[in-house]
Amino acid sequence: MLNAIWLVPLAPLCGSLICMALIMAGRRKELAHLPTIIGMAIAAVVAIVTYFESKGGEFVVSTQAYTWLNVGTINIPVSLRLDGLSLTHLNVVTFISLMVAIYSSGYMKGDPGYARFFALISAFVFCMSMLVLVGNLLLLYAFWEGVGLCSYLLIGFWYQKPSAAKAAMKAFLVNRLADCAFLAGVITLWYGVGLVLDDTTNVIARLDYDAIFTAVPLLAAQHPDLLGWVGCFILVGAIGKSAQFPFHVWLPDAMEGPTPVSALIHAATMVTAGIYLLARMSPLLSEAPTALLLAGWLGAITAVLGGVIALFQSDLKRVLAYSTISQLGYMFLAFGAGLGDATLSLAVVAAMFHLITHAFFKAQLFLTAGNVMHAMGDVIDMRQFGGLKSILPKTHILFLLGAIALVGLPPLAGFWSKESILGLLLSQSNDPVYGPVFVCWFALGLAAALLTAIYTSKAYFKTFHGEEHWPAEAGEHPHEASTAMLAPLWVLAIGTVFSGIVIFYFDTLAGFILPMPFLEVAHEHHHESWLLVLLSISIAVAGVLIGRWLGLRKNQAESAKTPNAFAIFAENRFYLDELFYNLLVAPTLYLASVIAAFDMHVIDSMARYIASLPETIGNQIRLWQSGRVSHYAAGMVIGIIALLTLVYLRS
Amino acid sequence: MTPLTQQTLMVGALLFTFGLVGFLSRRNLILIFLSVELMLAGVATNFIAFGSHYGIASGQLFAILILTVASCEAAIALAMVVALYRRKSTLDVELWSDLRETAPEKSKPTAKSESSKHAEYPVLTPAGIDPLTTKVPVTLPDVPAPKA
């Protein structure tokens, strides 16, 4: 099945094209979910079968799928490159996307843009799987932008809503900001590889992974500064896509899109791209410690920051969004833990582990939140409903499973992956150089874990326990979601419950990913510290209890209490949006207005003046066209006399 | 150059000049055409002078051709004068100025600013005044009322 890997991107692409054809034909749009689901199912099956056939280990398969550009010496083939890392990520992407697509067929039913939605998510999955599969950094960048475009279109899916249009714009622009850095990194890297490798036959081939990783040790020896810059640039690109501080501002606003899109973005196709990029570039990052240090700090800050903000949000989806930011911070923290010698491989494994488990339970949480939203008549403010346990029993169980996984209670998925990150940090804490840093990060990680437990349980108790009430939009009798919306959740629940423990105990992931080419692999595994396990379980339990108290508080009591300054601060997301606005948007707008004024008053007036010149002159000349014969004759006479004069002056 | 030739050339130049002066200053259609004939006569005189000087008959021949062309011109010109006279009952050449350009309108802005919301389609410059819609001063003879 290794040779059929091209089916993985192709099937969603075909699904997307069929959906677009349906839109253009304007017929059978209600069947648009079928090509999408079939395409993704093909992709998922191929990915899973390939996974089991490959049996892990060091394998690299390259196939040239398509020639993008062939001009003179510039030949850009689109070659697919399959190894353990990309195959693992590919499985996550296709599987979660398939579940989300099935769920969407129920959730989006009756929407006027039904076919458009499926065309877009198919394209989204196509771009993401290509991003994972290509073997060249430039092509990765191309599909990176493709993912950004699809996310823009999906966040702004309900483009009639001004808030959705704005959120889409915001997501797109914030991503562009980070992508500028990424592009700078790509170009710098291209330059750097050109410095150390004398491969002039194909300029684009310099950005092939193999070429890059071959060049990295040479670069580290000859141009360490350049390599450091490249690492930082790539890191900035990753934190933009993965919504890390300070580029996290777009992700909560992305909740304006349909809920399945949120699930897709948060679990499978968008934010994990940043993690994948770092994992992919880990041989490079191992030589760029600055970038790793930065990644660790940003991850730690983001994990805590996201947790704090999530605690003060009343919108269920926003809580989950900040939770995603926080969990992604964990993954970046894991990369930071790879700072020491030869531990980056472990860090990659830990990050990917958390990525996988997080994909399962976050997709599940989002989709159950979608169920709640569906039942509540599109109301998602937790203050307006509560005690939904008896109304939405299945959704309740599913949400509970996801919540436990997120909180990190054994034996559900989140516990194991979080443990592996924290354990990695702890085992590094006696590092001679970065030891204190690791301790600090460990503490921040624990704080983030506590916060996670608090906000998750708060959201859970607020939604499903307490006094039973719901908003007027939900109607008289809110009802449980349809089978199409529940079945994929049960499938996801299996992953939520078992993925962590399976991966941990069978230790499949490290064996599968780790023999990465060019990456030095550390073979000594850190040992599980029972103390750490006890500590984190107790922290989780404490968090849950605090969250339960917070969630079951009477709404009146909450509103009567004067919020303290910190609460206001956190509720307003630490005013980071405003900061961004004032630092970046406002000056840009001001500059734009200055340029517009310049354009209007200087350029345009010049152009208008030049344009009015012929008319002005013509208005004078046209007066000579008096229609009187004698005037024309006068003109002729003047001409004759002038000619005569000329002739005699010259002779 | 003999005095004969030179003085004949002189006469030709003078006739041409007077024809020009008449052409420029006359307003009567027929007299304008006569002025042109005068200019042609001046040119023909020049041909005669040179032909006589060199003792060849070509000068005369060209004068004959000029005579022919002048006759053609006279025929067509008079036909046109008759046709025009039927239209307006006048021989004033100033009245026939339908192909003139009108003065530009002052109120119209010379160029549109781009801020205007609606798309502006280019308007072609009018070539002269529209003879179908513009009223020219026509002096018709007083037609006696039909008697019962």
Added chain:
Amino acid sequence: MIPITIAQITERDITIAPWHIAVLALGVIGLLLIRASFGQTKPTPMTTVGGFVALTAAFVINVISIPWGIEQSLLVTFGWLAVVASIAFVSFRTPVYAALSFTAIVLDVCGIYILNTSPFLAASTMIVYAGATIIIFLFVLMFAQRSHLQAYDLTISLPRFSLLAGLALFSGLLYSISELNLSEPKPLTEQKVEALGKLMFTDYLWSVEIAGVLLLIAAIAAILIAQDHEPDRLLEAEVTKTTHTQWDGAKS
């Protein structure tokens, strides 16, 4: 006003003697005075008389400064007659007089043709121009004639410009004539009309044919242009309906 003669002047070197300038100045003054009287509704006698006096003075100076002979005197006479008739042509306000003075010009020019060894052409010009063309012009003029002079005959367009342009053009032509550098004159060897006839039907056959075709076309065009396409207003007003249809039938 024929200012430059060549009494003592060699062929290559034509200078302008003081009397040339006197003739030219007098001629200009005369023209100006006559034109000045032309612009008014009624010509002022003083300027008209003054203008003609100046012209006469120029003529006298011209005549007494050239070597006298029968050919010369005839040429000068015809020339001055043509000039005076031209002035009359551009100055008369009554169109018929102007047309008649054009006849006079044509006759004078024919005299000059005879002096320039072109008697056949003189005769044909006299017949074609003075005999036919001017008569047709007069006929059309009378066709359009009103009981009194019209405003467009009493006023002129571009009075100053036409005068200045005429002067400028004449100076240019004068200069070019004075700069002319012709070779030795040759007498006509053959019979004059015979030579012309030979030339017409040998070397210039095509030109003559084309001129003939042009005449034919002009005749047809004149018929077509002069045709009355509109219903006659006078007829419409005066003739009853039955006679009108009868007219239409006759036309078709």
